[in-house]
Amino acid sequence: MDIKVDFDRCEANGVCVGIAPDLFDLNDDDELTVVHPIPDGREADAREAIVQCPRAALTEV
Ligand code: SF4
Structure with missing residues (x-):
């Protein structure tokens, strides 16, 4: 599987980072990166x- 990020919606609060x-x-500029593929x-x-x-x-793709 893979995950797509809608960067217009992401507010860099780190909930996903806390889970996995x-x-x-999240880098120092609050930009989210995701491992591809999962x-x-x-x-x-x-x-x-x-x-x-x-x-x-986040959307599964
Ligand atoms: S949980 Fe992850 S993808 Fe969702 S808003 Fe927070 S940082 Fe962005």
Whole structure:
């Protein structure tokens, strides 16, 4: 699986990073990066981050 970020919606609050810091990262400029593709076995946390994102900025693709 892979995850797409809607950067118009993301407010860099770090909820996804808190759930899966190995998959999501915020740099010093509050820019979010995501591991592509999501590694095998990490899909559950990736989907949890999608659900928990308070801005609905993450989409499974
Ligand atoms: S949880 Fe959503 S709004 Fe927060 S940093 Fe992640 S993608 Fe952005």
